[in-house]
Amino acid sequence: MTAPKTPSFAVQPQIVPIALDEGQRGYDILIGAGLLDEAAAWEGLPKAAAALIVSNETVAPLYLARLQLRLAAQYARVETVLLPDGERYKDWASLNLIFDHLLETASDRKTVLFALGGGVIGDMTGFAASVYMRGVPFVQVPTTLLAQVDSSVGGKTAINHPLGKNMLGAFYQPARVIADLDTLDSLPQRELSAGLAEVIKYGPIADAAFLAWIELNLDALLARDKSALAYAVKRCCEIKAWVVGQDEREQGLRAVLNFGHTFGHAIETGLGYGEWLHGEAVGCGMVMASDLAVRLGLMPGEFLPRMRTLIERAGLPVVGPALGAQRYLELMRVDKKAEGGAIRFVLPEGLGKAGMHAAPDDLVAQVLASHVA
Known part of the structure; x- marks a missing residue:
C-alpha cells in the first residue's frame, strides 16, 4: 500500500470537528503554528467573568504570559494555578490545589478552566472541571505531542491511584482544543x-x-x-x-x-x-x-x-x-x-x-x- 505524501504545511489552522450526539454536542480541535498569538483561534470561547489557567512549573515560564495576554481580552479576571511537574503528581493532592484556588477566589459555575500543558495537566484540569460545582467549562491547550494527538481529545479525564493508573476520573468534554505546533519546539x-x-x-x-x-x-x-x-x-x-x-x-x-x-x-x-x-x-x-x-x-x-x-x-x-x-x-x-x-x-x-x-x-x-x- 502506497503511503500518502506529506501535504505542504498550511499557514491557516486546520480544524478537526468532534461530533457527539448526532451533531447536537461537540467541539473543534484547532491545529496549527502560532495559535497562541492568533486572535482568531480564541474567538467564541465560553463567556464568563473569570478564567483559571492550570499549568505546571515547567510549561508556565514558556507559554503562560502569552496565554494570559490572549485571555485578558475576553475575561475580566485571569487567575493561575501552577502544579508540580510529573506523572507522580497526578493525584488527589495536586487536584485539590485546583479546587482550593477555585473556592478561595469564589469562582462560580461559569468560570472557564484552561489546561496549559501535557497530558497530566490536561487530565487533572478536565477532572477538576467535571467536579467543581458539578461541571464548569474547560479548554485544552496541549503543549506536548502526546497530548495533541491523544489525551487532550475525547474527554477522558483522570488521576492515578497507587494501585492503578487513571482509575479515578470522568468522561467530560472540553469546549475546544487548541494545539499550537510551535509549542513542540521546546519539548525535550x-x-x-x-x-x-x-x-x-x-x-x-x-x-x-x-x-x-x-x-x-x-x-x-x-x-x-x-x-x-x-x-x-x-x-x-x-x-x-x-x-x-x-x-x-x-x-x-x-x-x-x-x-x-x-x-x-x-x-x-x-x-x-x-x-x-x-x-x-x-x-x-x-x-x-x-x-x-x-x-x-x-x-x-x-x-x-x-x-x-x-x-x-x-x-x-x-x-x-x-x-x-x-x-x-x-x-x-x-x-x-x-x-x-x-x-x-x-x-x-x-x-x-x-x-x-x-x-x-x-x-x-x-x-x-x-x-x-
Whole structure:
C-alpha cells in the first residue's frame, strides 16, 4: 500500500470537528503554528467573568504570559494555578490545589478552566472541571505531542491511584482544543519520542496507510518538521474524533485506542509513576501486544519485527522492566478493560483493524519472558 505524501504545511489552522450526539454536542480541535498569538483561534470561547489557567512549573515560564495576554481580552479576571511537574503528581493532592484556588477566589459555575500543558495537566484540569460545582467549562491547550494527538481529545479525564493508573476520573468534554505546533519546539527529545508512541498506535488499529506514512516520515517527525507534525497531529485527531463520535464513553469501539496500554499501564504502575514516561510504557506495551497478536494467530509473524523496529527507531524502549510475570498479570487485572478479573487486550486483527481479546495467562507469561530485561 502506497503511503500518502506529506501535504505542504498550511499557514491557516486546520480544524478537526468532534461530533457527539448526532451533531447536537461537540467541539473543534484547532491545529496549527502560532495559535497562541492568533486572535482568531480564541474567538467564541465560553463567556464568563473569570478564567483559571492550570499549568505546571515547567510549561508556565514558556507559554503562560502569552496565554494570559490572549485571555485578558475576553475575561475580566485571569487567575493561575501552577502544579508540580510529573506523572507522580497526578493525584488527589495536586487536584485539590485546583479546587482550593477555585473556592478561595469564589469562582462560580461559569468560570472557564484552561489546561496549559501535557497530558497530566490536561487530565487533572478536565477532572477538576467535571467536579467543581458539578461541571464548569474547560479548554485544552496541549503543549506536548502526546497530548495533541491523544489525551487532550475525547474527554477522558483522570488521576492515578497507587494501585492503578487513571482509575479515578470522568468522561467530560472540553469546549475546544487548541494545539499550537510551535509549542513542540521546546519539548525535550525524550518527550517527543513518548508522543510518537501515541502517533504510531493509530496505524495498526485504524489506518494501514498511516502506519506506512509514519515509517517513511519518522525521521522528519523526530526532526520536528512542521509539515510532518501537522499531518500527523491532524490524522491522529481525525481517527480519534471518528472513534469518539461513535463511542464517547468507551462501551465498545473506543477501547481499541488502548493498543499497548494494558502492558504499558502495568509498567507505569509497577515501577512507580514517572519512572517511565507514559509513551515509553505504551511503546514497549505495543511490542508485547504485537507479539501476543502473532501468537494468537491474529497477525502474521512479520508484524512483530515491523513494530519493534519502528518503535525502536522512534527512540522508545522495546524491552520491559523485570517486574516478574505474576506481578505483570496482577497489575493488568486492575486494568479498566478487565472484566471479572479476566485480562482483555486490544490486539490488531489485520492492519487497520483491532478488537478485544483474552489470552491464557501462560501465553501472556511467554510474551513477557520474551520482552523483559
